[in-house]
Amino acid sequence: xxxxxxxxxxxxxxxxxxxxxxxxxxxxxxxxxxxxxxxxxxxxxxxxxxxxxxxxxxxxxxxxxxxxxxxxxxxxxxxxxxxxxxxxxxxxxxxxxxxxxxxxxxxxxxxxxxxxxxxxxxxxxxxxxxxxxxxxxxxxxxxxxxxxxxxxxxxxxxxxxxxxxxxxxxxxxxxxxxxxxxxxxxxxxxxxxxxxxxxxxxxxxxxxxxxxxxxxxxxxxxxxxxxxxxxxxxxxxxxxxxxxxxxxxxxxxxxxxxxxxxxxxxxxxxxxxxxxxxxxxxxxxxxxxxxxxxxxxxxxxxxxxxxxxxxxxxxxxx
Numbered sequence: 001x002x003x004x005x006x007x008x009x010x011x012x013x014x015x016x017x018x019x020x021x022x023x024x025x026x027x028x029x030x031x032x033x034x035x036x037x038x039x040x041x042x043x044x045x046x047x048x049x050x051x052x053x054x055x056x057x058x059x060x061x062x063x064x065x066x067x068x069x070x071x072x073x074x075x076x077x078x079x080x081x082x083x084x085x086x087x088x089x090x091x092x093x094x095x096x097x098x099x100x101x102x103x104x105x106x107x108x109x110x111x112x113x114x115x116x117x118x119x120x121x122x123x124x125x126x127x128x129x130x131x132x133x134x135x136x137x138x139x140x141x142x143x144x145x146x147x148x149x150x151x152x153x154x155x156x157x158x159x160x161x162x163x164x165x166x167x168x169x170x171x172x173x174x175x176x177x178x179x180x181x182x183x184x185x186x187x188x189x190x191x192x193x194x195x196x197x198x199x200x201x202x203x204x205x206x207x208x209x210x211x212x213x214x215x216x217x218x219x220x221x222x223x224x225x226x227x228x229x230x231x232x233x234x235x236x237x238x239x240x241x242x243x244x245x246x247x248x249x250x251x252x253x254x255x256x257x258x259x260x261x262x263x264x265x266x267x268x269x270x271x272x273x274x275x276x277x278x279x280x281x282x283x284x285x286x287x288x289x290x291x292x293x294x295x296x297x298x299x300x301x302x303x304x305x306x307x308x309x310x311x312x313x314x315x316x317x318x
Contacts, residue, residue, distance in 0.1 A: 018090060020054040021083040023047055024062070028080055031070045106290045109138045111147045112160035114238035115178075116277065119257030120305070121160050124298030131297075135290060143237070151280050158291045159280040160298070162255075163214065171283040173295070176302050179312050180215050180273035181256045181266040184246050188265075195268045196251070198226035205233040205250035207242045218273045219253050256312050257305070268312045277302070 027036045027047065037044045055062045062076040072080070112121040117139065125137050142150070144163040150156040152169040165172055182196040190200055201223075208230070209216040216235075223230045233250055236242050242252035243261045255275055259266045279295050281287055 017050075017054070017057075018087070020050045020057075021087055023050045024054055024076075025080065025083050025087065027051065027063070027070070028072050028076065031072075033070070106288070107136045107138070108158065108288075108290045108294055109156045110158045110160070110294070111140050111142050111150055111156045113144055113147065113162060114141050114240055115255035115258040115275075116160045116162070117141045118240050119255070119260070120277075120301055121298055124301040125294065127301070128294045128297040132293070137294070141238075148280065151282060154282055157281060157288065158294065161278055161280060162275045164276065164278060165280055169283050170280050172278045172280045175277040175279055175299060176306070176309075178255055178257045178275040178277060178309060180219065180253050180269055180275065181259060181312055182251050182269050183242060183254045183259050183261075183264050183266050184251045185248075186263060186265045188246075188251070190251065190267065191265050193267060195270050197270050198223045198228045198230075201230065201251060202228050203231055206230050207234045207236060207245050207250055207252035208232050209239065209253060210235055210237040213237075215253070215255075215273055215275060219269075222271050222273070256309065266312070 023036060023040060023042075026039055027033065030036050030039065033044050033047050037047050040047075051062060058075075058079065060075045061073050062079070063070050063072055065071070110121065110125065122139060125139055129135060129137055144161040147156065147159040147161050148163070148165045148167055148170055151159045151165075152167050160175075162178075182190070182201075184191055190196060190204075193200065208219065211217070211220075220230065234242075234245055236245075236252075239252075239254035239258040242254050243259070243264060246252045247261075247263050253269065253273075254266070256266060279298070281291060
């Protein structure tokens, strides 16, 4: 008999009719078909029918009547424990679905190039996690081509780069533009100028980005068009690395997004070198609610910086 009971409990719990279990639990609590029907907003015949079907499925009697009152059988009390567990798990499942829909729970992996990570993405993630403390976010820094590859292979869910992806497995949203600026010590002779040109930088020690980066190519091209040979003393693969150098010597070309330092100042460079900002993600499947919410926080951060970025982009010498 015990094996028979366990087998039937397993089957009903494996494929439970949740409404039947809900009615069953409420009926044991109230011991009244009328009260159960009122609490669950169903008819009394619906309660009786549900219990008859559940009793047929489990193969044993659930209730008996003593002196006109319902009383759960010992087997029903055992089944109640399992019914409570299933219903609680269903509630937890529904809560988790709602949390995911509202981006309150879950995990998100993000990669960004150094300039965007420091100046934009990390700040947006910080505010996102403050609003949603149960979301776990992994953020790491890498080069654009690697981030695009990681997103294409689903190793990273969300990336931020300056390069428009040329990969059919990667989709993207255009966020806006940043710009290259000249960073120097606040006491540097060029700090008094409103904008910097190649002519201003003749024979000036310069810190350039890695020659392989698109901005570096455009900067070198602007010097060539002006007929000036830049005096490059250092090359870095991330804008924020240049600040420690120009505190002591020279002028660095950096993304304005990452140019934050009390000892240095930034001046717009002309001709302007624009840097387009892209949020990238897999082209296959919908964007998760967590990723979409995080992107909005990063976008909000960009919008707050827009006035300064516009100033750097449009300022003219006079």
